[in-house]
Amino acid sequence: MHQENEDRSFKVEALARVEGEGGLTVKMKDGKVADVQLRIFEPPRFFEAFLRDRQFTEAPDITARICGICPVAYQMSASHAMEDACGVTVGGALRDLRRMLYCGEWIESHTLHVYMLHAPDFLGYDSGIHMAKDFPDIVERGLRLKKIGNTLMTLLGGRSVHPVNVRLGGFYRVPTRSEMAALKPDLEWAREAALQTVQWVAGFEFPDFEQDYTFVSLRHASEYPINEGRIVSNKGLDIAISEYEQHFAEEHVAHSTALHSRLDGNKLYFVGPMARYNLNFDRLPDAVQKAAEAAGLRQQCRNPFQGIIIRSLEILYACEESLRIIDNYKPPKLPSVAVPPKDAIGYGCTEAPRGLLYHRYRIEGNGKIREAKIVPPTSQNQRIIEDDLSRLIPKIIDFPQDKLKHRCEQAIRNYDPCISCSTHFLDLKIEEAD
Amino acid sequence: MPDTQTERILVIGIGNEFRRDDGVGIAVARQLKKILPETVKVIEQNGEASALMEAWKGAEFVIVIDAVSSGAKPGTIHRLSFKDESRFKIRSQGSTHSFGLTEAIALSRYLNCLPEEGLVFGIEGVDYAQGSGFSPDVLSSVDLVVEQIGDLLQSGRIDPS
Numbered sequence: 001m002h003q004e005n006e007d008r009s010f011k012v013e014a015l016a017r018v019e020g021e022g023g024l025t026v027k028m029k030d031g032k033v034a035d036v037q038l039r040i041f042e043p044p045r046f047f048e049a050f051l052r053d054r055q056f057t058e059a060p061d062i063t064a065r066i067c068g069i070c071p072v073a074y075q076m077s078a079s080h081a082m083e084d085a086c087g088v089t090v091g092g093a094l095r096d097l098r099r100m101l102y103c104g105e106w107i108e109s110h111t112l113h114v115y116m117l118h119a120p121d122f123l124g125y126d127s128g129i130h131m132a133k134d135f136p137d138i139v140e141r142g143l144r145l146k147k148i149g150n151t152l153m154t155l156l157g158g159r160s161v162h163p164v165n166v167r168l169g170g171f172y173r174v175p176t177r178s179e180m181a182a183l184k185p186d187l188e189w190a191r192e193a194a195l196q197t198v199q200w201v202a203g204f205e206f207p208d209f210e211q212d213y214t215f216v217s218l219r220h221a222s223e224y225p226i227n228e229g230r231i232v233s234n235k236g237l238d239i240a241i242s243e244y245e246q247h248f249a250e251e252h253v254a255h256s257t258a259l260h261s262r263l264d265g266n267k268l269y270f271v272g273p274m275a276r277y278n279l280n281f282d283r284l285p286d287a288v289q290k291a292a293e294a295a296g297l298r299q300q301c302r303n304p305f306q307g308i309i310i311r312s313l314e315i316l317y318a319c320e321e322s323l324r325i326i327d328n329y330k331p332p333k334l335p336s337v338a339v340p341p342k343d344a345i346g347y348g349c350t351e352a353p354r355g356l357l358y359h360r361y362r363i364e365g366n367g368k369i370r371e372a373k374i375v376p377p378t379s380q381n382q383r384i385i386e387d388d389l390s391r392l393i394p395k396i397i398d399f400p401q402d403k404l405k406h407r408c409e410q411a412i413r414n415y416d417p418c419i420s421c422s423t424h425f426l427d428l429k430i431e432e433a434d
Numbered sequence: 435m436p437d438t439q440t441e442r443i444l445v446i447g448i449g450n451e452f453r454r455d456d457g458v459g460i461a462v463a464r465q466l467k468k469i470l471p472e473t474v475k476v477i478e479q480n481g482e483a484s485a486l487m488e489a490w491k492g493a494e495f496v497i498v499i500d501a502v503s504s505g506a507k508p509g510t511i512h513r514l515s516f517k518d519e520s521r522f523k524i525r526s527q528g529s530t531h532s533f534g535l536t537e538a539i540a541l542s543r544y545l546n547c548l549p550e551e552g553l554v555f556g557i558e559g560v561d562y563a564q565g566s567g568f569s570p571d572v573l574s575s576v577d578l579v580v581e582q583i584g585d586l587l588q589s590g591r592i593d594p595s
Binding site: 116128129132133136139140143146147161 | 480482484487488533537540541544545546
């Protein structure tokens with residue numbers, strides 16, 4: 001534990017209520033923040049390395065294992081990248097089913113974060129479990145909502161954790177119309193519960209903390225972005241997915257096994273639900289826009305503490321969108337389209353619950369993966385999290401130590417960081433001596 | 435037979451069979467499945483809290499078998515009742531990766547869906563590395579726990595039929 005009350009440096013050894021293992025170090029000098037480090041010490045995962053030499057068809061299933069909370073995001077970015085390399089486009093009902101599978105993941109992941117991880121911060125509880133003691137009905141609503149996300153993933157993905165039904169070009173099996181229709185009552189309940197969630201979290205107290213962020217997300221011509229679009233920002237960026245690495249660079253820092261990302265030189269940027277919302281408010285259906293308005297949100301929101309409202313709005317959106325897809329659903333003739341391998345590079349970028357998830361693969365004509373690059377949302381958000389903390393701490397420096405630490409943790413949880421996803425490691429070169 | 439009756443008694447083996455001693459709950463469940471009457475439902479789970487809660491919802495009596503890491507001698511069999519609140523400490527400061535059995539019991543209690551009776555057979559493990567197969571002390575506890583649970587269900591206190 002760091003000492004000297006006058007310099008107020010502190011350490012949070014292990015962050016609570018995040019996905020994975022990380023910590024925080026804040027160093028103060030002469031009453032000012034000298035350094036903030038979000039320490040990610042979960043061991044590196046080496047996924048990019050062990051994808052090499054595997055078959056291109058295996059990428060969706062292998063990368064799904066990166067995360068138990070957002071496996072669909074990995075499956076989708078991998079599938080889109082491989083299909084891009086092979087010049088295949090998946091459309092129609094298969095495209096809709098992928099979108100709905102992703103909605104299931106948004107519902108599950110966002111609900112877990114809103115109810116069990118983030119709400120306790122606003123209501124003054126140590127955990128969602130402690131909160132359940134006083135608010136059993138609310139927690140029960142959250143658990144049922146999360147379960148409906150699981151149910152969607154089970155029908156479309158074959159099971160709710162690490163789905164097994166996704167393949168390049170589509171699925172192994174597609175649902176019947178009646179299987180889809182059977183989800184409607186649950187989803188109608190979920191839509192109502194999501195609306196109540198928005199109203200519930202909108203009533204929380206939010207610290208006054210607006211920043212001039214550079215938000216980055218996908219933007220699609222007609223829909224709220226999930227699987228496709230261009231990569232845009234509120235500061236003029238508008239590029240194809242294939243141009244990602246011309247603008248975004250990763251670097252290794254000593255205090256983290258996750259790489260840090262930079263935009264166009266050394267710019268900080270912000271990915272995730274708040275970025276999607278700010279860049280795509282006009283793509284939300286009326287019902288969701290109205291719910292946002294009723295919750296007191298404008299079309300632009302720059303207070304990261306209000307991210308909990310936006311996550312709740314995205315749960316509502318995911319329910320609306322799933323119901324729309326069910327109503328229009330006509331089973332495709334085949335559960336997948338053929339994806340023959342090509343000697344090529346493919347790019348895929350989708351909107352994981354926590355934000356932009358970029359994949360690039362180089363494959364050979366025989367289908368072998370030569371090279372893989374994966375940039376998960378949490379590694380992209382690390383620097384903005386640290387920046388938020390260095391701006392927040394001076395404002396709350398007079399708080400008692402416990403409250404100060406807690407508010408910092410809350411600020412980290414604004415981003416729903418998934419530490420397990422983000423851990424990487426530098427390329428390791430072994431040079432043999434003569 | 436109506437579902438409600440067949441699912442009165444539920445046995446849940448928790449673990450990951452590819453992390454050595456962590457898989458001991460799964461191994462016990464598989465053996466029990468062979469010897470217990472079909473009226474006892476035996477399932478395997480990975481220990482995630484909401485799935486556990488979902489599984490035991492509506493069950494009257496639940497037996498959970500899981501690997502335990504308390505510092506006791508490897509192979510030690512711990513027997514705990516769900517009611518024994520003080521022995522299940524909520525790890526509120528953990529990440530979501532440690533949202534497991536303890537949390538499921540606490541949450542079920544607060545949400546009023548805790549089974550009437552619940553018993554945890556915890557087997558002290560020592561090796562949680564990747565791979566299959568148990569360390570010797572844990573292996574010798576497998577048969578013992580199977581026997582204890584079999585006896586318990588046949589003792590009349592809990593009627594499996």
